[in-house]
Amino acid sequence: MYLNSQAKDWTSDREIHPEILSFHQQLPEFTETPLRRLPSDICQKLGVGGVLVKDESTRCGLPAFKILGASWGAYRAIAERLDCSTTSSLEHVRNLAQETEICLYTATDGNHGRAVARIGKILGVQASVFVPRIMLPKTREFIKEEGATVTIVDGDYDDAVRAAETESKVAHGILIQDTAWPGYEEIPKWIVQGYSTMLTELDQQLKPLYGEGPDLVVVPIGVGSLAHAVVGHYKQKGRRTMVLAVEPDTAACLKTSLERGQITTIETGDTSMCGMNCGTVSYTAWPHLRSGIDACITVTDSEAANAEDQLRDHQVSIGPCGAATLAAINKACRHHKEELHLSRQSIIVLLATEGPR
Structure with missing residues (x-):
């Protein structure tokens, strides 16, 4: 496990965008996703006070959280091209977009591309999705x-x-990508902003249970955009939540970069955690992850599969990327409990980002 002892003293510069939640509430099938408490026997085995799962397996009728970022990023990008206000209704932007020949472009390991395709359909514009050869x-x-x-x-x-x-670029379309690089930064930032809806819901769901934020949040890492949102949210002034990142051992681009002190592209292997099979950390996420991630750990496909079974045994149906968070805390509590300051009073939230594949 990579440990950053300085993260506890780092404060984010996150800006609040209340219009994002209002925008998401206009999406078809939008509803708050559940926060599920895992049984006491799991907590006792881990030696912590509580483990909760933010279940994103049914977000807006899709099996993953990605629609939150993809929809806000696409809406903002299309609104800007059409010279619309960011408070314009979804219907207004849709009507204007259909009078043009806008096409959205993206690359994906699965869920992000499907989310871009869905928001394209909602807004009445074409989407073109590029996928790696190993995609099922x-x-x-x-x-x-x-x-x-x-x-x-x-x-x-x-x-x-x-x-x-x-x-x-050739087609003069709009690239809706959830990773950034020099010269392509604005839309990825909007996508990160879109994930704030999940974290706002989480705060509201936790408040009647514990009255404050969790002691630790565990977040899966692909390119790091969700973790960027998580760090920005939980490292605001006055908050003391620690953030543990988890990656496949075959695609540990963040852990490698943290250990080397700079963004490092790695060659990835095959993994059941397809949505995390990424070789390069997002350029705009990197400064926040480098400073705000408290720890980063890797898990194997086997460990993720065991965690998936463990969740299923308790009637929580989650895919391998989401289950990786439980695999991470299983491993962390065995080997790194003291470094993470976990005790029998600690409350842990697992961000379960997708449903079963």
């Missing part, structure tokens, strides 16, 4: 069923991102 055919079909065109790239996720960027 069924995952590609889910994206196509949203009305998007799907292009298979002979390479990994990073190769798919480069292909989507190139094609978006």
